[in-house]
Amino acid sequence: MTNVERHAYDVVVVGAGGAGLRAAIEARERGMRTAVICKSLFGKAHTVMAEGGIAASMGNVNEHDNWQVHFRDTMRGGKFLNHWRMAELHAKEAPDRVWELETWGALFDRTPDGRISQRNFGGHEYPRLAHVGDRTGLELIRTLQQKIVSLQQEDHAETGDYESRLKIFQECTVTRILKDDDRVCGIFGYVRESGRLFVIDAPAVVLATGGIGKSFKVTSNSWEYTGDGHALALLAGAPLINMEFIQFHPTGMVWPPSVKGILVTESVRGDGGVLRNSEGKRFMFGYIPDVFKEKYAQSEEEADGWYADPDRHRRPPELLPRDEVARAINSEVKAGRGTPHGGVFLDVSTRLPAEEIKRRLPSMHHQFKELADVDITAEAMEVGPTCHYMMGGVDVDPDTAAATGVPGLFAAGEVAGGMHGSNRLGGNSLSDLLVFGRRAGVFAAEYAAALAQVDRPAAGEEQIDAAAAEALRPFGTDEAGDAAPGSGGDGPGAAAENPYTLHQELQQVMNDLVGIIRRAPEMAKALEHLADLRERSRHALVEGHRQFNPGWHLAIDLRNMLLVSECVARAALERTESRGGHTRDDHPDMDRTWRKVNLVCELTPGAPEAGTAAVSLRRRPMDAIRPDLLALFERDELLKYLTDEELDA
Amino acid sequence: MSSYQAHFKVWRGDAEGGGLQDFQVEVNDGEVVLDIIHRLQATQASDLAVRWNCKAGKCGSCSAEVNGRPRLMCMTRMSVFSREETVTVTPMRTFPVIRDLVTDVSFNYTKAREVPSFVPPKGVPAGEYRMAQQDVERSQEFRKCIECFLCQDTCHVVRDHEENKPAFAGPRFLMRIAELDMHPLDAADETGVNRASSAQDDHGLGYCNITKCCTEVCPEGIHITDNALIPLKERAVDRKYDPLVWLGSKIRRRGQ
16 A cells, blocks of 8 residues: 555645636635645746736727627637637626636726726737736736635634635646546645655546647747646546647747747737738738638738727738737748748837837836847847647536536636637637636536535545556656556666656657648658657656656656647547648648537547557537527628538528 | 857755755857756756746746846846856755755745735725726736745845744735735725734834845846835834834935
């Protein structure tokens, strides 16, 4: 029997970004003893990197805005692959989630009449993003963090213990969801600081672990984004959907090399910045796709008029959805019209006065000055696409955020799939975190409360022993003690692998072979590489001991990155069309018959043999869009996305 | 592109003790200190412990002391050092070491809990909050804080004075009190909390003698002393005489 420390809670939230903290607040307010597992320090989650804002149709800047317009924009952005019910709930509930933040102390930028200011963003018809300069994510995470502290203060006043009802487990990583038959019964993980292993018994687990960007070489994502929740769900028997759709944000830094991929906020374009190629041409006018022809300006003059008078001008094409802009930049660079460092120019210096740039985009000004020696008030930035966001994720019930097929498991935020379809609009992530984070909290609490204490499932020792052996395997057999046989290990004859080397190879494979533009033979090759890497990762060995050992942590994260990468490659190979965050060089067109199909990834039962698939794939038809929601669109527009039979049904 | 071999000294050890370890390591154009630490991990010391997240100066995780100065490693470019210079990286000194460059920063989370939270105004429903931009800007400056805790690390009240820690919240959390005090709609007063005087009475504002060390190391360029601590002292002074407030206001006026 493995020696682990053991806790018991009603609800465990895995992840402490926007979705996780919002879920935890809700569960605690509904009376559940709640634990939050935080991979880093409290308040450092990747949400802090969100810059532009929170999309919510409050109508503070343009009174014509409402949830129906937001819903339409979201569906268009996702090329109608979104789960319509999630898009509907999101559009309806986002304003309340933003206003609620003010009652917890958030301080958004204001309109002249004192309301929350809203800014323009790609794909949004009206100014819609509540923001604080270009550090909105920081405001969101700090507000939620401080709300949690205030709840802990209430508990302290009542019980004498800050952590009696809501505890943050800082710098802990979950490696397994524990199950009792088909039901969730807790989590297994380790503490970074000490390397101690621990179990939390809990009937309800909310996954809110974010994305997968660290599987790619050029990414805006932080080290935590290793697809943990995606992999935990798969391993627990829950399916993932839409894994082929990855958003490459059009504007990441391209120079210097060490910062390649770091995000340059879309607000630069929302506030007037334009994209030019090496010939000085504003090239986006040549890249407006047919489905968006009526909505975007055809000339520079018309586009420039829009900032001051949006009612009588169409939007600049720099504000097309992110997938369109990323592809356009990619094409310009490929055609030899790129910048010296392989990007394009993003210029705001000739568009706004220097003081205004510093006021509206302070952290961009700071970031370029400090990291690239570029003064964005005086010169153009060089930018190019960077892996930014995973549209795919855990298949969930749209109302309750419950994962399909695993009672007690919930998922919210980037780790959940469906909401954004094939492409997410900027600003829709922070609102997604709040809307579905809260919903996951509500329904996880409801689920846990409905189970009487005696009916609570519990994890057997065998399962815990297996999880412990798996976690300790990278140390070889000594540290693992009497680890279960067959859990890998440094078998005879196998060369020890360096986890850092394996990770770099994985990132190169995904970047080169399953990146922004995809081809069948390359993806097939990627799958071979991934199978090989998976085999080699069984022999990943680390030096040192268990106390705060990053090599060990990476060796464990590799399992997750490899599983998720296989989902991405397999689904991307299967979908023979281009849509949103999935662009096939060999199938360049969008195909209406593919719109009705979700690709579902599931774990292949039993440990996969060398060279075989760890993940299996099946096609599943999507639910028909509810008629009253379809009625929000013109038939002509729907015909671009839906088949004739769907429309006539 | 040109690369060279740099000489690094990195503190390695744990709560029991440790020392500086020498490394020769490759440096390329445009790299920052954190890149070099990562290269050491990948090639020479796989278990070298360091905290980091965003690598873009936004999360405040990779705080350490570089050649003795508290800094974010991700925002410290190698080009600020000459190629011959030895770069010494040590953990933040004010907090107990856990391992290598990682320290136990729980002091800060304890202090955060001791500051009474925002009190929403009674009778103003969500969605009805109205505030002028110029009124929120003062608190917004303080909310730029990324909680890197470099100000806490450098503050001489606690840097070498463990005995002051229980009574002193540190610049970050005194600034948090100022932020709430300046929030246009905070209703703490109605619950009987005077934020400024509690800063003095309960959070050790009086220990601060406005040497501005915190402001100097702030990677966000927040004017912690001038805009948060001195005004807070001025508001607290109604109740308690503090000679430093008088002095501080003189110094400030002279600079204007």
